Amino acid sequence: MAELDNEELRRLKDVNMDEAPARRHVRDCFKDIQHNLDHILIKTPGDGIKTKESYEVNSRGVEIFSKSWLPEASRPRALVCFCHGYGDTCTFFFEGIARRLALSGYGVFAMDYPGFGLSEGLHGYISSFDLLVEDVIEHFSNIKENSEFSSLPSFLFGQSMGGAVSLKIHFKQPNAWTGAFLVAPMCKIAEDMVPPPVLKHILIGLSSVLPKHKLVPQKDLTDAAFRDVTKRKLAPYNVICYCDKPRLRTAVEMLRTTQEIEQQLHKVCLPILILHGEADRMTDPSVSRELYEKAKSSDKKIVLYKDAFHSLLEGEPDEVILRVLSDIISWLDDHSFQVEGS
16 A cells, blocks of 8 residues: 555656646545544544535635534534645644544634635735735634624634734734634744845845746755654645745745734734744744743743644654643633633
């Protein structure tokens, strides 16, 4: 089976996944293989959980893929709305995280951004970070307005670039969320992941002429993200992840957004939990410390994990993954009880 799987992965290199139909087809072909991988998240049981996958056209005319995980036997204690990282999807690894949260009593909702995962749009292309954030706000607002969930506490869950998305949502909706927890948030891209200044200025200039071109140099993100070598070998099975060189406009939008967020850390005012690996070489843990110090939230907490890399929930040894999940669920339990008892 392993040899067959590797052969299938090699064939993927010849598949053009620029558009959503191809990504959806590839995901369908690999579903069974993905479900049998030996990873603590993937092996999380789904018994007692209601899952639903949907495709809906949003107000901008973009078909968005979304997924939900709800406890089967009881009403959710709160809503958790997930914002995924750059290149990623709310399927594959995240499904195990969502099942853990649902088994702890939480309703989990997630979507793929336009251009990512199974949603429509050119793969890996962000024309405007602000538009992306508006798409996410629209999707989660529709869920929160549902009479079934409207009275429940609601939390943002941002991972990596999703941390930047979550903070931008908070800035636009300062009183709409019960709290947020951010895993390795992209408040600043680590210096050694950014091109040298001269090249950076050239690329910014080119982005207005060749916005969709893949010209931005990039190091191997898997090595930088996954500390556990065994888990690193499973990363390629996230077959609809965007792993090519960043497109010019995407890179510029991400850089602009992190610079903007870094200047607004003092505006963060909701209950917040920040989790970051001390050895993260992709997003700067020192800026997570700065977020913790500058946020005007009266209820804030930061947890730094010694020697841990960027992918705290996917690429660390099992005991670290379980500790991070436990830290998240304990924080959610505390804050959901506060709301329920208030």
